[in-house]
Amino acid sequence: MVALDDVELEVFEAGRENAGRPVVLCHGWPEHAFSWRHQVPALVDAGYHVIVPNQRGYGRSSRPSDVTAYDIEHLAGDLVGLLDHFGYEDATFVGHDWGAMVVWWTAILHPTRVGQVVALSMAYMERGEQPWVDAMEQMLGSDFYFVDFNRRPGVADAVLEAHTARFLRNLYRRNQPPPAPEPGNAMVHLALADEPPGDPVMSDDELAVLTSAFETSGFTSSINWYRNVDRNWHLLADVDPVVRQPALMIYGARDVVARNERIAELVPDLTEVELDCGHWVMDELPTETNRAILSWLEQQRL
Template identity: 70%
Template structure:
């Protein structure tokens, strides 16, 4: 187990976030690390010390719906305006005009949205796994349904509210054990893969983390449940509408870290929407910073050094 900071509850944007910090002596040079689904701030455990030692004030929230952060009941409380507003509130709390923002999985999606909605608060963007979400002509859920089918999990979460959450809540340890794997068979899984994972007796691939590390995730979700995190998905079309009149170009320098074995598709038009982007590829699966922590740290620190 790595050392992990003790949390603080920080009031932001009308809620409270559970926040983990390191490198307070580096005040004035903030980096905010945003986790994905179904995760926890603990997903960044391998990056915190390295970034603090490199001179950063590292701020790692459990975002709304996760851990001991607030879990509003309303689904719309998890749209991109609220999620990005929470990060702006964090900056205000610490007295920062802007910061480096890094996100993995859904955390990357939120950071991309933050860069569009509050560009003056984002110094640079670091995205892992999930590229810039291009806003096409169709709302995202409809677009995904057309390509991957109405039973694909992203669509299912939206059209059958509460069903997946109940399965995850009833099988928390099994679901997370089966989700956090590496060296799995390649290719996207059809249909409701997350529900299948929650019910599967035997996982495929190899464990991503130790039993003690996995226990941190299990304890957090046994306390919080999964509905808050799944509600992020249930705002996909709402987010599509909220971003309709926003300048779609990310003008900050950005680092995009892809995983060669990830099932998430790469951004075909990434440079069109993020013109100042550098792309790095690592030989691993979706959970990049946990599977390849040293390589991830080197890539991030090298790029940040180049940004001055």
């Protein structure tokens, strides 16, 4: 447990003998430090000091009750605080899903503390002229889960907490056909549905780790990250939006998450890699994911 200014974070680490080459792995939603289990050994073997936090709201880390405690200033501040704790000026930050969003934004909020960016599944999201939740509602409707989490606070949380094991089992799938659109929050549908098509991403024992963690923490604290999306839009108003660090973007070819076709304009030193998988890149193709990350990191050292 690492004590920062206003929270404690549960942090896992490996490869301390590789001091001086830090890599911070940032999970997404609804994930956990455990989500990086396939990457940690490979990174350590390649000579990196790997630091894997359960970010605020997850695992045994603090879960503040104030919704605004999960805005990007706090989330990025936690990552900078971890660097200070371990005595590093900067690090390579790797993020998946929401963790990628946090890493992108940390790179522009604290540019001297982020040496390199590796993002999986979630491309850099340009700010635009309209708050993000309003824009999503216009494009995708009020049922879109990002929007619903904001417009009806607590409603989806309660359903997911009442059906945690089923929700996570149904969410972590691969080789799925495109979902048929239906009214309502897609995450709620997953929590209430019979087993969906596709194949499980994790073994039962692996899934049990995440299930136990969310049965303990609940979902509200992690969903509060979504409830700060528009607050983040305002907080980033006067920040240089260009990510100037070298960056690797890894996509899943079958991922339903939209890509930003203009990403190269905002991330000029960008390498893009596509893997034949869905959203859960690190779980679905761990060997290929490790190879892509390590190859790119090695190229950055040449």
